[in-house]
Amino acid sequence: MFHRKHLPVVESTNDWLKKKLEEGTIENNLLIFTQNQTKGRGQFDRQWHMEPDLDLAFSFFIEVPKVGENFLPAIHSMTVCLALHNTFDRLGIPALIKWPNDLLAHGKKISGILLESILSGKKIYLINGIGINLNSARKDKQSNYPSISVKDIICRDVLAEDFIDVFEESFKFFYSIYNRDDHATILSAYEKNMYKLGEVIALKELKNNQILLSKIKCVDAQGRLIVEHEESLKSFHSGEVKWLM
Ligand code: BTN
Missing domain, CATH: 3.30.930.10 (Bira Bifunctional Protein; Domain 2)
Incomplete structure (x- = not known):
């Protein structure tokens, strides 16, 4: 190839x-x-x-x-x-x-x-x-x-x-x-094969520095991470959030 x-x-x-x-x-x-x-x-x-x-x-x-x-x-x-x-x-x-x-x-x-x-x-x-x-x-x-x-x-x-x-x-x-x-x-x-799928992780939203404890649900075809936060779904592009280890 x-x-x-x-x-x-x-x-x-x-x-x-x-x-x-x-x-x-x-x-x-x-x-x-x-x-x-x-x-x-x-x-x-x-x-x-x-x-x-x-x-x-x-x-x-x-x-x-x-x-x-x-x-x-x-x-x-x-x-x-x-x-x-x-x-x-x-x-x-x-x-x-x-x-x-x-x-x-x-x-x-x-x-x-x-x-x-x-x-x-x-x-x-x-x-x-x-x-x-x-x-x-x-x-x-x-x-x-x-x-x-x-x-x-x-x-x-x-x-x-x-x-x-x-x-x-x-x-x-x-x-x-x-x-x-x-x-x-x-x-x-x-x-x-996603790391922490279905688990709760800490994400920092970069526009307001808010820390969200969110459960990882899936990704979409645009590559956005879909998470559940306080019973609602949120989606993020990679530049919008920082994953706190
Ligand atoms: C990252 O995790 O931040 C990405 C690292 C990518 C490194 C590779 S090594 C080969 C190629 N040449 C570079 O200068 N960077 C990428």
């Missing part, structure tokens, strides 16, 4: 792809990966740290139909989450998806996804950037946002290319469901 290119060191795999797409000098279906990313970026302008030579960062792109044609970024993002979830499952790792697109194992972050779109000529591309805590030892790290690695859980090293092999197969499977417009299957698979 993808042509792979290994970069011994790169600032950010997403930025590398973005630049090549803007220059128009890129082959189709390219997936680039590195185990040495020096300026990895996360969501909300955060930094994404990886241990050199141990962890894994990779990015690939897809061409997105024009606005108004049948493209739902939220369903695409869920498709990537499901592919990663399935990859971890096949490696024997019990991961869950924390809305909107974090992968947790044993309640700790094991992977992060950064989706970014760019316009190049008349085309819109969606860059899918994925960071995996692969072979670093993260067990003992204390932080507000605890992390864990693949190796912490399965107690063996996994080669970067082996991880990508499994991811590719999983992505191909879920992307074919996405491409048949079977969004209901994507939504229900996403919900089935």
Whole structure:
């Protein structure tokens, strides 16, 4: 499905792809990966740290139909989450998806996804950037946002290319469901594997800093989180609330 290119060191795999797409000098279906990313970026302008030579960062792109044609970024993002979830499952790792697109194992972050779109000529591309805590030892790290690695859980090293092999197969499977417009299957698979589904969590509503104790009910096709709060349903886009751990 993808042509792979290994970069011994790169600032950010997403930025590398973005630049090549803007220059128009890129082959189709390219997936680039590195185990040495020096300026990895996360969501909300955060930094994404990886241990050199141990962890894994990779990015690939897809061409997105024009606005108004049948493209739902939220369903695409869920498709990537499901592919990663399935990859971890096949490696024997019990991961869950924390809305909107974090992968947790044993309640700790094991992977992060950064989706970014760019316009190049008349085309819109969606860059899918994925960071995996692969072979670093993260067990003992204390932080507000605890992390864990693949190796912490399965107690063996996994080669970067082996991880990508499994991811590719999983992505191909879920992307074919996405491409048949079977969004209901994507939504229900996403919900089935959601972290804290049916449980009460604390959400901070960013427009008024109000803390809502809410029960997670489901997600909708726009990617909104639907929660029950004081016997009524509320829905939130990802930028509207912060999930308090
Ligand atoms: C997050 O959880 O905040 C998302 C982290 C995404 C990190 C990946 S690593 C590969 C790609 N290149 C980047 O600079 N960021 C993403």
